[in-house]
Amino acid sequence: MSHVYLEVYNKKQEKWMIVDATWDKGLAPKLPVSEWDGKGDTAIAVKPIEILKERIDKYDGLSEAQRTELKVNGQFFEAFNKWLESIRI
Numbered sequence: 001m002s003h004v005y006l007e008v009y010n011k012k013q014e015k016w017m018i019v020d021a022t023w024d025k026g027l028a029p030k031l032p033v034s035e036w037d038g039k040g041d042t043a044i045a046v047k048p049i050e051i052l053k054e055r056i057d058k059y060d061g062l063s064e065a066q067r068t069e070l071k072v073n074g075q076f077f078e079a080f081n082k083w084l085e086s087i088r089i
Helices: 064-087
Strands: 006-010 015-019
Touching: none
Parallel strands: none
Antiparallel strands: 006 015
Protein backbone atom coordinates (compact mmCIF):
# COMPACT_ATOMS: atom_id res chain seq x y z
CA MET A 1 0.00 0.00 0.00
CA SER A 2 1.11 3.53 -0.56
CA HIS A 3 0.28 6.66 1.40
CA VAL A 4 0.78 10.19 0.16
CA TYR A 5 1.20 13.30 2.28
CA LEU A 6 2.25 16.86 1.53
CA GLU A 7 5.47 18.63 2.23
CA VAL A 8 5.26 22.41 2.47
CA TYR A 9 8.14 24.84 2.42
CA ASN A 10 8.44 27.27 5.32
CA LYS A 11 10.34 30.29 3.95
CA LYS A 12 11.00 31.71 7.40
CA GLN A 13 12.61 28.50 8.66
CA GLU A 14 14.00 27.59 5.20
CA LYS A 15 12.89 23.97 5.50
CA TRP A 16 10.35 21.49 4.18
CA MET A 17 7.73 20.20 6.64
CA ILE A 18 5.49 17.14 6.54
CA VAL A 19 1.78 17.95 6.59
CA ASP A 20 -0.46 14.89 6.58
CA ALA A 21 -4.13 15.83 6.48
CA THR A 22 -5.37 12.26 6.02
CA TRP A 23 -7.83 12.30 8.91
CA ASP A 24 -10.06 15.37 9.18
CA LYS A 25 -11.42 16.73 12.49
CA GLY A 26 -14.73 14.97 11.94
CA LEU A 27 -12.91 11.65 12.46
CA ALA A 28 -11.17 12.76 15.69
CA PRO A 29 -13.24 10.57 18.03
CA LYS A 30 -12.10 7.42 16.21
CA LEU A 31 -8.78 8.26 14.52
CA PRO A 32 -5.69 10.29 15.50
CA VAL A 33 -6.14 13.69 13.84
CA SER A 34 -2.97 15.76 13.47
CA GLU A 35 -2.86 19.42 14.40
CA TRP A 36 -0.40 21.54 12.43
CA ASP A 37 1.16 24.58 14.06
CA GLY A 38 2.89 25.75 10.87
CA LYS A 39 6.28 25.40 12.57
CA GLY A 40 7.00 21.68 12.39
CA ASP A 41 5.96 18.33 10.97
CA THR A 42 2.65 16.65 11.67
CA ALA A 43 2.48 12.96 12.44
CA ILE A 44 2.16 10.72 9.40
CA ALA A 45 -1.28 9.06 9.53
CA VAL A 46 0.00 5.64 8.47
CA LYS A 47 3.09 4.21 10.13
CA PRO A 48 5.66 4.04 7.33
CA ILE A 49 7.81 1.01 6.66
CA GLU A 50 9.84 3.03 4.18
CA ILE A 51 9.69 6.67 3.08
CA LEU A 52 10.34 7.35 -0.58
CA LYS A 53 11.02 10.95 -1.53
CA GLU A 54 9.39 11.46 -4.89
CA ARG A 55 8.72 15.05 -5.79
CA ILE A 56 5.72 15.46 -8.04
CA ASP A 57 5.21 19.05 -9.07
CA LYS A 58 2.75 18.28 -11.82
CA TYR A 59 -0.13 15.84 -11.54
CA ASP A 60 -0.23 13.58 -14.58
CA GLY A 61 -2.93 11.19 -13.43
CA LEU A 62 -2.51 7.76 -11.91
CA SER A 63 0.72 5.83 -12.27
CA GLU A 64 0.68 2.21 -13.39
CA ALA A 65 1.32 1.14 -9.77
CA GLN A 66 -1.65 3.21 -8.59
CA ARG A 67 -3.92 1.72 -11.26
CA THR A 68 -2.86 -1.77 -10.17
CA GLU A 69 -3.45 -0.88 -6.51
CA LEU A 70 -6.96 0.36 -7.34
CA LYS A 71 -7.69 -2.79 -9.30
CA VAL A 72 -6.53 -5.03 -6.45
CA ASN A 73 -7.85 -2.99 -3.50
CA GLY A 74 -10.64 -0.88 -5.01
CA GLN A 75 -13.46 -2.66 -3.18
CA PHE A 76 -11.65 -2.24 0.14
CA PHE A 77 -11.07 1.48 -0.54
CA GLU A 78 -14.74 1.96 -1.34
CA ALA A 79 -15.88 0.13 1.80
CA PHE A 80 -13.33 1.99 3.96
CA ASN A 81 -14.48 5.37 2.62
CA LYS A 82 -18.10 4.45 3.40
CA TRP A 83 -17.07 3.48 6.94
CA LEU A 84 -15.22 6.79 7.38
CA GLU A 85 -18.36 8.65 6.30
CA SER A 86 -20.41 6.68 8.85
CA ILE A 87 -18.17 7.70 11.80
CA ARG A 88 -17.48 11.31 10.74
CA ILE A 89 -19.20 13.83 13.02
